[in-house]
Amino acid sequence: MAGRIPSVSSAADVRIAVEEGTATVAASLLATFDGRWRLVASEAAPAPVGADALIARLVGAARAADPVLARHLPTPARAVDLPRIASRGAPAPAAAIVAASERQSTALASAVRSAGFVVRKPAGAPDLLGALAAALAPDVTVVVAGSGPKPTSDERGVADEILAAIMAIAARRPEVSFVVAGPLAARIAAPDVRARTSVVDEAPEVDGGLALRETLLELALPHDHTRRGIVAAAREVALLLELRVEVVEVGHAAGLRMTAWPAGEGATSTDARVAMLADGALVPPDPADEVVDAIAAWSPVALDRVRLRDRLVEAYEKPWGDLDGEGAALVIAAARAAVERTTAATPDLESLPAADLLIAAGGAWADAPPPAVALALVDVARRAGAMQLGLDHARLLGPLGLVEDPDERRALIAGAFDDIVLPLGTAIVPRGVRASRASAGHLTLTVDGSITTYIELEAGGIHLVDLPPGATGIARLAARDAMDLGVRGREFEIPVTGGLGGLLVDMRDVPLRLPSRPDRRREALAAWQRPLWPDADR
Numbered sequence: 001m002a003g004r005i006p007s008v009s010s011a012a013d014v015r016i017a018v019e020e021g022t023a024t025v026a027a028s029l030l031a032t033f034d035g036r037w038r039l040v041a042s043e044a045a046p047a048p049v050g051a052d053a054l055i056a057r058l059v060g061a062a063r064a065a066d067p068v069l070a071r072h073l074p075t076p077a078r079a080v081d082l083p084r085i086a087s088r089g090a091p092a093p094a095a096a097i098v099a100a101s102e103r104q105s106t107a108l109a110s111a112v113r114s115a116g117f118v119v120r121k122p123a124g125a126p127d128l129l130g131a132l133a134a135a136l137a138p139d140v141t142v143v144v145a146g147s148g149p150k151p152t153s154d155e156r157g158v159a160d161e162i163l164a165a166i167m168a169i170a171a172r173r174p175e176v177s178f179v180v181a182g183p184l185a186a187r188i189a190a191p192d193v194r195a196r197t198s199v200v201d202e203a204p205e206v207d208g209g210l211a212l213r214e215t216l217l218e219l220a221l222p223h224d225h226t227r228r229g230i231v232a233a234a235r236e237v238a239l240l241l242e243l244r245v246e247v248v249e250v251g252h253a254a255g256l257r258m259t260a261w262p263a264g265e266g267a268t269s270t271d272a273r274v275a276m277l278a279d280g281a282l283v284p285p286d287p288a289d290e291v292v293d294a295i296a297a298w299s300p301v302a303l304d305r306v307r308l309r310d311r312l313v314e315a316y317e318k319p320w321g322d323l324d325g326e327g328a329a330l331v332i333a334a335a336r337a338a339v340e341r342t343t344a345a346t347p348d349l350e351s352l353p354a355a356d357l358l359i360a361a362g363g364a365w366a367d368a369p370p371p372a373v374a375l376a377l378v379d380v381a382r383r384a385g386a387m388q389l390g391l392d393h394a395r396l397l398g399p400l401g402l403v404e405d406p407d408e409r410r411a412l413i414a415g416a417f418d419d420i421v422l423p424l425g426t427a428i429v430p431r432g433v434r435a436s437r438a439s440a441g442h443l444t445l446t447v448d449g450s451i452t453t454y455i456e457l458e459a460g461g462i463h464l465v466d467l468p469p470g471a472t473g474i475a476r477l478a479a480r481d482a483m484d485l486g487v488r489g490r491e492f493e494i495p496v497t498g499g500l501g502g503l504l505v506d507m508r509d510v511p512l513r514l515p516s517r518p519d520r521r522r523e524a525l526a527a528w529q530r531p532l533w534p535d536a537d538r
Contacts, residue, residue: 023252037415092278111209115216116276146181226398233401246355255280374501384431425499467498
């Protein structure tokens with residue numbers, strides 16, 4: 001997913017990075033110190049404020065705070081002239097589906113949704129008149145058709161009608177692109193339609209529709225889209241750290257989940273698996289009952305369905321408002337539910353090995369304390385093992401990933417990495433802890449050769465150990481019964497790194513099982529989250 005943003009000039013030593021989302025805009029000031037890029041300041045504001053006004057305010061604050069830096073910065077009125085790296089969000093695009101059977105329609109829809117499109121399809125298939133009507137909707141930018149490698153009896157004979165529907169759509173919507181999966185594509189004869197058609201050789205049900213998804217992602221993401229940049233930046237981070245990196249991003253219009261890992265001889269390149277879902281947005285514009293109930297299931301705040309839906313609609317329309325007290329707790333509950341929806345919709349990513357570094361991205365996390373973000377990640381993106389946790393707090397992954405020149409992109413990300421990804425700490429999450437045990441074992445933390453912490457591990461509990469950013473240590477876990485931390489055993493020695501959330505040892509179930517009664521569920525969530533929020537009433 002290479003971007004086409006102009007290369008950053010190496011002659012200057014100050015950059016502005018901007019991410020213009022559908023709800024908010026974020027700006028960051030980057031500068032070189034001793035030949036290394038560092039983040040100087042960052043700020044976010046509602047989208048109506050605009051990037052230029054935010055940049056002027058940011059530069060003015062930086063000049064006032066540091067007289068030495070001020071000599072290298074223009075006045076706020078000229079701040080917009082600084083070299084700028086920009087990425088942009090966009091509303092989720094829509095795609096129409098033309099299929100020979102309900103089975104094919106379901107397979108196509110799964111791939112289309114996981115590429116970030118809103119699906120427009122008839123109530124049943126084959127309903128080619130309904131498919132034609134869906135394709136003529138003004139928000140549809142792509143029409144997806146497909147056939148299986150071995151058509152069933154109900155699919156035979158429909159191919160000619162699908163081709164006729166494609167030709168009719170092409171005549172009426174010259175701006176629409178087509179994606180055709182399976183052998184059906186070979187029968188498209190019209191040169192002008194072929195020129196607008198992306199061909200996927202594999203049928204949509206092969207390998208979970210992965211090839212179809214990758215083709216659709218290229219059409220869904222404009223060249224300057226923030227999520228395209230996040231993918232490229234995560235690849236750079238995986239290569240830089242030689243780690244398996246996962247990113248879960250929750251935005252106003254959609255959500256992203258991806259994993260990147262070093263590959264190739266000598267780990268000189270990366271592989272990646274990417275999925276983007278409109279359903280992964282923080283809050284849908286008109287949340288269905290099941291979405292409201294899923295958010296309520298993660299909220300320590302007691303609200304009935306009607307009141308909660310009203311609050312969620314307000315959060316969609318004014319995502320920068322109501323972020324104090326109860327409002328902030330509801331936003332983090334909505335973010336948890338969004339990650340849960342995205343995880344459920346991406347089983348192919350779930351089947352990959354667990355990440356070494358899990359990064360939260362997107363504006364949804366902006367107003368929660370970093371330790372609360374760490375717990376949310378551990379609660380929802382739940383894997384047995386040990387992983388580092390991070391937060392793209394300044395929303396820099398998107399714009400920096402779009403720098404076209406690979407050397408300059410790598411220098412920016414490598415130099416400023418410690419500022420880009422805020423370290424949240426390390427999470428240790430065993431699977432198979434016996435709930436009947438009052439004590440599941442113990443853990444010792446050794447820092448600089450000395451044991452600094454000893455804790456008895458309580459089955460079903462969460463243990464927070466202070467380990468500040470920059471600190472490293474060895475956690476030794478001795479369990480009473482064999483448990484799974486990627487491998488089964490009773491004794492483990494785990495390298496850990498610090499962060500704003502410290503070391504989090506989570507002895508709860510994998511997957512997490514919450515009480516079924518709403519009041520007890522809220523009590524459990526509040527008890528787990530209370531130590532992580534500055535205000536005790538959250």
